[in-house]
Every structure is written in structure tokens, then in C-alpha cells.
Amino acid sequence: MTSLLRRSGLGRLNASLVLGGTLVTLVALAALVSIVWTPYPPMRVLSGVGNFDPPSGSHWFGIGFRRDIFSQVIAGAQTTLLVGVVAVGLAALVGVPLGLVAAMGPRWLSELVMRTSDLVLAFPALLLAIMLAAIYGQGRVVAMVAIGIASIPTFARVTRSGSLAVLASDFVLAARAAGRGPLGIAVRHVLPNIAGLLIVQASVAFALAILAEAALAYLGLGTPPDTPSWGRMLLEATPVLHRAPHLAIFPGLAIAISVLGFNLLGDGLRDRLDPKLLERS
Amino acid sequence: MGAPIIEVDRVSRVYHRARRSLTRPAPVVQALREVSLTVEAGERLGIVGESGSGKSTLLRHIAGLEQPTSGTIRFDGKDISGLSGRRLGFLRDRLQLVFQDPMGSLDPRMTVAQIVAEPLHARRVRDAAARVEEVLAAVGLPAEAAGRYPHQFSGGQRQRISIARALTVSPDVLLADEPVSALDVSVRAQVLNLISTLVDARDLTLVFVSHDLSVIRHLCDRVVVMRAGQIVEDGPTEQVWRDPQHDYTRRLIAAIPAMPADTHRSEI
Amino acid sequence: MTTDQPGRPALQVRDLSVTTRSGTHLLSDLTFAIADGERVGLIGESGSGKSLTALAVMGLLSESLTATGGIRVSGHERNLIGEREGALSRLRGTTMAMVFQEPMTALNPTMRVGQQVAEVLTIHRRARGAQARERAVALLDQVGLPEPAETAHAFPHQLSGGQRQRVVIAMALANDPALLVCDEPTTALDVTVQDKVLGLIVDGVEARDAALLFITHDLAVVSRVCERVLVMYGGRIVESGPVGQVFAAPRHHYTAGLVAASALTGPRGGLSAIPGTVPSAGRFPTGCVFRTRCAAATSECEIQPRWDAAGAQGWACHHPIGAS
Numbered sequence: 001m002t003s004l005l006r007r008s009g010l011g012r013l014n015a016s017l018v019l020g021g022t023l024v025t026l027v028a029l030a031a032l033v034s035i036v037w038t039p040y041p042p043m044r045v046l047s048g049v050g051n052f053d054p055p056s057g058s059h060w061f062g063i064g065f066r067r068d069i070f071s072q073v074i075a076g077a078q079t080t081l082l083v084g085v086v087a088v089g090l091a092a093l094v095g096v097p098l099g100l101v102a103a104m105g106p107r108w109l110s111e112l113v114m115r116t117s118d119l120v121l122a123f124p125a126l127l128l129a130i131m132l133a134a135i136y137g138q139g140r141v142v143a144m145v146a147i148g149i150a151s152i153p154t155f156a157r158v159t160r161s162g163s164l165a166v167l168a169s170d171f172v173l174a175a176r177a178a179g180r181g182p183l184g185i186a187v188r189h190v191l192p193n194i195a196g197l198l199i200v201q202a203s204v205a206f207a208l209a210i211l212a213e214a215a216l217a218y219l220g221l222g223t224p225p226d227t228p229s230w231g232r233m234l235l236e237a238t239p240v241l242h243r244a245p246h247l248a249i250f251p252g253l254a255i256a257i258s259v260l261g262f263n264l265l266g267d268g269l270r271d272r273l274d275p276k277l278l279e280r281s
Numbered sequence: 282m283g284a285p286i287i288e289v290d291r292v293s294r295v296y297h298r299a300r301r302s303l304t305r306p307a308p309v310v311q312a313l314r315e316v317s318l319t320v321e322a323g324e325r326l327g328i329v330g331e332s333g334s335g336k337s338t339l340l341r342h343i344a345g346l347e348q349p350t351s352g353t354i355r356f357d358g359k360d361i362s363g364l365s366g367r368r369l370g371f372l373r374d375r376l377q378l379v380f381q382d383p384m385g386s387l388d389p390r391m392t393v394a395q396i397v398a399e400p401l402h403a404r405r406v407r408d409a410a411a412r413v414e415e416v417l418a419a420v421g422l423p424a425e426a427a428g429r430y431p432h433q434f435s436g437g438q439r440q441r442i443s444i445a446r447a448l449t450v451s452p453d454v455l456l457a458d459e460p461v462s463a464l465d466v467s468v469r470a471q472v473l474n475l476i477s478t479l480v481d482a483r484d485l486t487l488v489f490v491s492h493d494l495s496v497i498r499h500l501c502d503r504v505v506v507m508r509a510g511q512i513v514e515d516g517p518t519e520q521v522w523r524d525p526q527h528d529y530t531r532r533l534i535a536a537i538p539a540m541p542a543d544t545h546r547s548e549i
Numbered sequence: 550m551t552t553d554q555p556g557r558p559a560l561q562v563r564d565l566s567v568t569t570r571s572g573t574h575l576l577s578d579l580t581f582a583i584a585d586g587e588r589v590g591l592i593g594e595s596g597s598g599k600s601l602t603a604l605a606v607m608g609l610l611s612e613s614l615t616a617t618g619g620i621r622v623s624g625h626e627r628n629l630i631g632e633r634e635g636a637l638s639r640l641r642g643t644t645m646a647m648v649f650q651e652p653m654t655a656l657n658p659t660m661r662v663g664q665q666v667a668e669v670l671t672i673h674r675r676a677r678g679a680q681a682r683e684r685a686v687a688l689l690d691q692v693g694l695p696e697p698a699e700t701a702h703a704f705p706h707q708l709s710g711g712q713r714q715r716v717v718i719a720m721a722l723a724n725d726p727a728l729l730v731c732d733e734p735t736t737a738l739d740v741t742v743q744d745k746v747l748g749l750i751v752d753g754v755e756a757r758d759a760a761l762l763f764i765t766h767d768l769a770v771v772s773r774v775c776e777r778v779l780v781m782y783g784g785r786i787v788e789s790g791p792v793g794q795v796f797a798a799p800r801h802h803y804t805a806g807l808v809a810a811s812a813l814t815g816p817r818g819g820l821s822a823i824p825g826t827v828p829s830a831g832r833f834p835t836g837c838v839f840r841t842r843c844a845a846a847t848s849e850c851e852i853q854p855r856w857d858a859a860g861a862q863g864w865a866c867h868h869p870i871g872a873s
Contacts, residue, residue: 173386
């Protein structure tokens with residue numbers, strides 16, 4: 001992604017790229033800062049505070065179950081980003097090559113890949129996570145792998161349909177005439193031309209992974225209780241929702257901001273990476 | 282003129298369309314029917330025909346981009362009709378193509394330098410910069426074109442890029458598939474002049490596909506007329522133009538609108 | 550500027566200019582007229598403003614463009630520039646009709662072609678019901694479609710490109726327009742099909758004594774179809790006159806360049822090409838629009854040349870060919 005950014009030259013920026021980039025940077029900064037510093041240890045039960053104190057000068061987001069919510073939210077960003085990166089990375093690493101194979105390989109292989117992906121798609125991600133959790137026990141790795149596996153078919157599909165369009169173009173024929181083999185065509189022509197598509201897909205998948213992680217944690221399947229997680233915070237906030245709404249508002253906002261951030265970033269990058277939209281020189 | 286460099290021997294090609302019904306068999310399209318054709322080294326051959334005549338299909342078969350259903354194609358004596366992409370390396374060194382759509386045949390995400398150097402990179406030649414500069418100059422593009430993207434050029438300039446790419450490996454044979462049909466008359470003249478000059482200067486064999494017999498007449502010594510997957514007439518361009526033997530060729534020539542200055546054709 | 554026609558011409562364009570919001574001139578001071586039954590060609594390279602002229606005449610310019618000047622068609626009193634959309638849409642398809650380059654996109658893929666022709670009649674209340682369907686079949690017959698009654702039941706994708714363009718022409722001629730505008734109607738067609746479609750257009754306008762504005766980049770097609778030709782470059786008409794006269798003895802250097810570049814008459818030999826490329830909109834030079842590509846250009850050409858005429862032929866050039 002960085003090489004693509006460099007190649008296109010970050011000259012002019014668009015609004016969604018700037019806003020999305022800012023939001024994502026904010027989440028990433030929170031995650032980084034929380035590694036070395038949080039106002040209070042996020043999971044420690046504090047003394048001298050009430051059970052559900054509202055936001056105040058010393059506890060910016062208030063208190064929930066005698067723990068500092070601000071510290072939990074910024075530490076929760078770590079979980080969110082980790083799950084997102086691993087799940088999307090897994091899905092892209094497996095899904096993109098599968099999609100390319102389905103587009104460029106012989107028909108039987110293409111059928112095999114696409115029908116298998118139909119099968120996986122028909123399987124709810126949550127059910128998969130529950131099954132994996134039943135076999136391997138609950139935990140963050142299981143959640144990440146489950147979300148990743150569930151996202152593979154979409155990546156394979158997007159890659160395949162994008163590749164088919166590129167493969168039908170005259171410049172691929174020209175590349176074959178120039179002597180490029182299938183691998184060269186995939187790397188030099190197909191991937192750069194579907195990169196925009198994949199980046200948008202990755203940002204959407206990232207947003208979905210954040211939501212899925214929150215959902216799994218909410219169900220008590222993902223992140224273990226001793227790790228800060230936005231989904232788990234929502235789960236814990238449910239019984240006291242009308243008494244102490246700030247318990248749900250801040251992790252909820254954090255989820256919304258990061259999902260929005262990644263979606264906007266994807267949109268902005270897609271426009272930015274299209275050379276046709278670069279300024280004519 | 283010299284030894285035959287391309288020999289097409291009774292080549293047929295059948296395409297199966299997608300099934301439209303469960304009960305009826307998939308429709309079959311006979312794109313080429315028993316086509317035989319010999320091109321000699323140094324010759325300028327035109328292939329003329331209307332859409333669906335099989336002229337572009339024939340060109341792709343000669344380029345080894347498609348495999349015939351039956352028949353053989355030899356390039357410089359070697360049978361290429363059964364060879365897979367990997368074993369066609371020798372052909373790619375000696376035969377290159379220029380396509381019709383000057384935008385569609387250039388990867389929009391590659392710079393001109395990357396596009397023009399592609400045939401070299403495919404052969405793992407590392408340093409292509411000098412060669413790129415040389416061929417860009419040969420097709421009349423400035424050196425600074427190398428760093429730009431295809432969409433920054435006009436249609437005629439894009440076709441120059443496409444021709445430059447075909448020249449990087451110094452081929453013996455240049456195949457052109459309607460390279461000027463998407464261009465304006467004045468730009469068409471520029472590109473036709475360029476092709477003609479390059480063919481002369483580099484001793485190329487030219488196979489030029491077009492729907493326009495007057496373009497072929499301008500550029501080629503010999504013409505074959507194709508219709509419905511078959512060659513219906515084959516002969517020296519001037520002779521075919523002045524005295525067409527096949528009824529279809531006659532209709533084709535009669536249908537070409539004439540310029541007022543173009544008087545001699547009214548005699549026919 | 551151009552020769553005046555006796556009586557009220559079918560189309561009269563006076564000082565037509567089209568500008569973008571940012572003030573770029575796309576068309577400048579176009580003045581021409583087409584008489585009833587007259588066939589006029591409009592030629593030039595892509596980017597000269599040919600298609601934009603056609604759209605302006607049809608009142609189909611995009612809203613981001615501003616047109617000034619006058620466009621009048623016979624049978625309508627007011628200037629079409631500034632006319633309400635409702636009045637324009639009543640004129641389109643009746644008084645003036647247009648045939649586009651790509652016959653596939655001009656037809657609705659989900660409607661049978663007979664219905665589409667009939668619809669043109671019913672929209673303008675020229676016929677209805679069974680009568681409209683009958684007229685539609687008769688029109689399809691007129692444009693030379695085989696078995697018109699059966700063809701009327703076909704969908705556009707079941708027809709060949711040439712047949713589709715015949716259907717489009719049938720639709721354009723359905724209400725006997727006074728003006729037919731054709732924008733490169735045969736560029737997408739094969740040579741033999743093109744020949745038949747061109748014959749059809751000529752016969753169609755002749756039978757109706759309609760005016761024809763025919764846009765193409767192909768000079769030979771203009772000679773086949775038209776009596777008079779307008780040569781456009783940089784959004785201006787640079788030369789006009791009878792086709793034979795203009796092509797045989799062009800006075801403007803741009804016309805001469807086009808004629809020479811089209812002359813694929815002999816075997817081999819270099820073609821004379823116009824050097825350089827058409828600038829993009831807004832990048833044309835001041836004064837004579839062609840001077841950046843013209844071999845005869847001098848400092849005098851930095852001033853807009855005035856329109857000269859000799860007989861039916863007119864041109865805008867400081868150094869016309871043939872003047873000593």
C-alpha cells in the first residue's frame with residue numbers, strides 16, 4: 001500500500017481520504033499510546049471511586065464497574081486493530097490468490113474454488129466462531145481466525161470478478177503477445193488494476209471485522225475478560241444501560257469512529273489510486 | 282521478397298458459444314474454415330473483410346495467441362499451432378502486434394516506459410531504459426513521454442506507444458489489427474506514414490488487418506479478402522482493386538465512398 | 550457569412566457560441582443555414598466541436614454549458630436558445646430528429662423495435678393503437694428491413710448493427726421531420742452496410758424534402774451524401790461551400806490538410822498529414838484557431854481572420870490557398 005501511495009504521489013488529497021485518514025490515525029495513535037501509557041491501568045479496579053461515576057475531570061469518560069473507561073477505550077483500540085489486521089490479512093492472503101486462480105486457471109479449478117467459497121459464505125461467521133471456540137476454546141486468536149476465514153470468500157469473489165474484467169482487456173492480450181507468462185500478467189497487470197477494488201474491499205472488511213470482534217466479545221466468545229475490548233465493554237454495559245449510559249456510549253462511539261474511518265479511507269484511496277483521476281500534466 | 286515466413290495450412294477454428302437452453306446443444310461458430318495462406322519475408326500483406334469475417338481471429342492465430350481447432354500454422358518453418366505460451370518465446374522475439382484500440386491495449390496503470398519495456402521485462406532484460414528511449418524516438422514521441430500514463434496522450438500518440446512496444450524486441454514481423462480505424466483522418470495519415478517508414482527502415486514483414494480496402498491499398502503489396510471465415514480472393518493489391526474477381530470483392534469496392542478527386546474508380 | 554437561402558431555411562444558426570462555466574469557448578460565432586431538401590456535411594477532427602454543434606441545434610446541451618446566439622427551425626417562431634424544455638421536446642422527434650453514432654445505445658434493449666417506432670408516433674399524437682403499429686411496420690419496410698412485420702417483434706439485440714441503425718433511422722423519419730441531424734451514423738458499420746445506410750438517409754430526406762445536417766470525419770462519406778460542406782476546427786467554421794468545389798480547390802489550409810490526409814488514392818507513397826494534434830478545449834490559440842498547426846501562418850494570423858467568399862465558397866484565412 002505504501003509503494004502504491006508513493007507511486008501515485010500524494011499531491012492532491014480528497015475530503016474522504018483526509019477525514020478517513022485522520023480517524024484511522026486517531027485510532028492507531030490511541031492503540032500505540034495505550035501500549036506505554038494509560039491514565040489508569042485499564043482493567044484495575046480503582047479505589048475511592050463509585051461503581052458508575054459519570055465523566056469528570058479525573059476520569060474523562062467516567063467510571064464503569066470501578067474501572068476507568070477512557071483507559072479501557074484507548075487500550076481496546078489495540079484489540080480492535082490487531083483483530084482487524086490479522087483477520088483482513090488472513091482473508092486477503094488466502095482470498096486474493098484463490099480469486100486469481102479462479103479467474104485464470106482451468107475451468108474445473110475455477111468451479112471448485114467458487115463452489116467452496118459459496119459453501120463458506122453460506123455459513124454464518126458467528127456460527128463458525130462458536131464452532132472454533134468449542135474446539136479450541138475461546139480466545140482472541142480463535143476470533144481473529146474465524147473472522148478471517150469468514151471474509152475469505154468475499155475477497156476471492158471480488159478478486160475473481162475484477163480479474164475477469166482486466167483479463168478481457170486488450171492490454172492483457174498485448175502483454176501475452178509481448179511474451180508475459182500467466183504469473184507476470186497476474187502481478188504486473190491484473191493486481192495493479194484491481195488494487196483499488198481490493199483496497200476498498202479491505203477497508204470494508206476491516207470495518208466488518210471490527211464489528212464482528214465486538215459482536216463475538218459481546219457474546220463472550222472473543223476476547224477474554226482480562227483484556228480490554230470495545231465489544232466486551234458493550235456486553236458489560238447492557239444490564240446497567242439506563243442507569244449509566246456512558247458505559248455504552250464511549251465504546252460504541254469508538255466502534256463507530258473506526259468503522260467510519262476505515263470506510264472513508266477506502267473510498268478516498270480508491271479515488272487517489274486511479275491514475276485517470278490524477279491531474280493531467 | 283524471400284522465403285515463406287508464415288505458412289497457414291488449412292486452419293479451421295470453431296468456437297462454442299454459451300448454452301442458451303438445456304435441451305438444445307450449444308451454438309457453434311465457425312470462425313475460420315480451412316484457411317490457407319503463405320506470407321513471404323519482407324512482404325506487406327493486407328487482410329480485408331467486414332466484422333465477423335474472421336480476419337482478426339486469423340491474426341491472433343498467426344500470433345500464437347489462439348490455437349486452431351484443426352490445421353497447422355508454421356512460423357519460419359516451425360509449427361506453432363500446438364505450442365503453449367511458454368514455448369512460444371522464439372515467436373515473441375520475432376513477431377509483434379499492434380492492436381486496434383489504442384487505449385484498451387495499454388495498461389492504464391503503467392507508465393509509457395513500463396509499457397514499452399514490457400516485452401524486454403518479460404524476457405528478464407534488466408536495463409531497458411536506453412532501448413525505451415530509442416524506440417520512443419523512432420515512433421516520434423519525446424523522451425519525457427516515458428514517465429507519463431496512457432490517458433495523458435491523444436489517440437494517435439497512444440497508437441505510437443503501441444507501435445513502440447511492438448518494436449522494442451526488434452521483431453521481423455509486425456502484425457497490425459485495424460491500427461488506424463479508431464483515428465481521425467489526419468492522425469490516420471500520420472500513423473500510416475509511420476508504419477510504412479518503419480516497415481521499410483527495419484525490413485519488416487507486415488500483416489495488416491483492416492475493414493478498409495483503401496487503407497490496405499495504400500500500404501500493402503498484396504491483399505487477401507476474407508468473408509465468413511474463408512479467403513475469397515488473394516492477389517496483388519492493385520490488381521484486386523482494379524479487377525476484382527470475386528463477387529464479394531466487387532461489392533466491397535463498390536461500397537467504398539469515393540473522394541471527388543478519386544476519379545479512376547468510376548471507370549470500374 | 551454563408552450563402553443566404555431564399556425563403557425561410559429549415560435551419561438557421563446565427564452567431565452560435567457555447568461556453569463552459571469557467572468561460573472556455575467551445576463553439577464560437579457559428580453562422581450557417583440549411584434550406585429545405587438541402588444536405589449539408591459538417592466535418593473536422595474529433596475535438597473540433599462537430600457533435601457539440603449537433604447537440605446545440607437539438608437543444609440537448611448539458612446544463613453546465615451556456616449557449617448564446619440564434620437557432621431557428623422552420624415551423625417554430627421563437628429562438629431555440631432559451632426555449633423551454635417542454636417546447637423543445639415537442640419539436641424533437643417531429644420538426645427535428647437526430648440519429649446517433651451507436652445504434653445499440655439509442656434503442657431501448659427491453660422494448661420490441663416495432664413498439665419503439667410506434668411510440669415515436671404516439672408520443673406526438675400522430676397516430677395511436679393499431680394505426681401506429683401499422684405505420685411502424687410500414688416505416689420499417691421503408692428503411693429496407695426484411696419481413697418488417699416479423700422484425701417489428703424483434704428486440705434490438707436480435708438485430709445486426711446495420712439493421713439497428715435502420716430502425717433508428719425509421720424512428721427519426723417517423724414524423725417527417727423538417728430537419729434530420731446525423732452524428733457519425735455509419736462509423737460503427739461495415740463498408741457495405743454503410744453504403745446502404747447512407748443511401749437510405751439520402752432517400753429518406755429527399756422523399757420528405759427535409760434538411761440534413763450530417764456530421765462525419767470521413768470526407769469521402771460527405772461527398773457521397775452531401776451537396777454542401779462546413780469545415781470546423783477549434784469550434785469555428787473555417788470554410789464552407791459546395792462539396793466538389795471545397796474538396797477540389799480548398800482555400801483554407803486546414804481543409805487542404807484534411808483532403809490531402811484522406812487521399813488514399815495511390816499505392817505506397819507518403820500521405821500528407823497535418824502536423825501536430827488537435828489541442829484540448831480552451832487551448833486553441835487566439836486569432837486564427839489553426840495557426841499553431843499551419844505551415845502558412847504568419848504574425849498576421851494572431852488576429853482573427855475575417856470571412857471571405859467567392860461565389861458559394863467561403864473561408865476564414867489570412868493567406869488562402871490560390872491567392873497570390
